[in-house]
Amino acid sequence: MPSSRPVRAQPIPTSVGIGLRPSHVAHVLQHRPAVPFFELHSENLFCAGGALWDAFDALRRDYPVSLHGVGLSLGSADPLDPAHLAALRALVQRAEPALVSEHVCWGAIGGRHYNDLLPLPYTEEALELMVARVGQLQEALGRRVLVENVSSYIHFSHSALSEWEFLAALAARSGCGLLLDVNNVYVNSVNHGFDAQRFIDGIPADAVGELHLAGFTRKQGLGGDLLIDSHDQRVDAAVWALYGDTLARLGARPTLIEWDQHLPDFAVLEDEARLATEHLDVVAALAA
């Protein structure tokens, strides 16, 4: 039975894990690759049982796991969906993940869910709401969470804060940690015309509990540069450079390779993880 808890949660090591998607589960369970940790989407385990839970129970005997939510819609002007919050709470109690994260975004309004990570205006009103919502989430789960910066294709001109000021204030006021997606920083720097280094410099180092890396695609034909956070490519050279800068400024952090669309062979993800590990090793060597 999945509810019997055969192992205690193992902490996430400061190394490079892989986001595990359902189509790679069988490969991982069969071959048990040497991956330091796996991250799963929380909602994939909202079901009560079945193959995904069987796989998860097998997985967590051998690997540390983190849970990454994509559907809570923390920044919605509507109240949090109590059923979704209850399902997440039950999941966290049952799965005992080493880390729990969500997004700085909204995805639902008026009872309809768009199942996407939609951008917030960086206003005091949105900040106050996010602080309250993260507080509600942390209280419901009885633990600190990490929240992740999202890619966006829209910047609201009435934003009073930069995105990094918004994240820093959110972490300071709510006590949450940050999951810094380096790809999203780069994508937004191109899409909204800011210096990615300023973003990294504006993030409080001690709040950052995890980094994400993924690939983007370049959208043509709109009259200007636009990068789409497609999670269907290898990490771009510019993002690897920014990752190196980020590690140099923050120090080593657990890092995750994410790939969500047009999933390649698992070996490709392992190769991306190897490249990220080389960056982490450099930081560790410099720190030694």
Added chain:
Amino acid sequence: MSSPPSLRELQHAFAGAIVDGAAPALEPWIAARGIAPAARLRIYRNANLAIHVDALATSFPALQRLLGEDCFDGLATRHAAYRGNRSGNLQDYGADFAAFVAAQPETALWPWLGDVARLEWLRQEVALAADAAPADAAALVAALADADHPPHLRPCVRVLSCAWAVLDLWRHAQAPEHDAIDPAAPQSVLLWREGSQVAMRAIAPAQAAFVAALRRGSSLDLALAAAQLIDPQASPEALLRPLLEHALLAA
């Protein structure tokens, strides 16, 4: 220029852009930087449709094969745009898709397609249902002797009764090289989880009524009566046999 929108106003206007493709009140508050605000909003609209069409294609693969990709995408896009999802969990999306499909003009000539979609949604429910250990012999004997506590089915058990040969149609969609089928032959289907796989078999209509009654929490006597309304010859032994054979009664 008027004052900026509140967060709630902004989100309702943004949702309008996703659903209807336009948000004139919001566009003045979107920085252009060489790309029209409407084009920026369209990225979200297109992504939203793609997310939901992909989710339906994942949950309804047989329907997609029977309809063809273009026709399926058309129906799924319409559903995504006008119905959408009421849950933050994409696994929940599609519960009403079968009824939607059955009511669309494209499917009027193939009235069994709605039932194929119903079967596929039940397969999803079965795949995600809670685990429960099957009843052992002692628990079964106790339950059978106690009218107040009838045996209950494992949470993964579902049953579907159709006016069409829904299971044959589903199998035909998986492997079209098989023999020609007669869609107009009524069929009832028992679904359950075996290991981590969804299992299905055709059952008699009386058997389906029996399982449906047990799923509603009826006593064995009432479930038997429901079955015998359809087939007066149905015996308790015959009705219980598939449930015992596949270990579908819960401890």
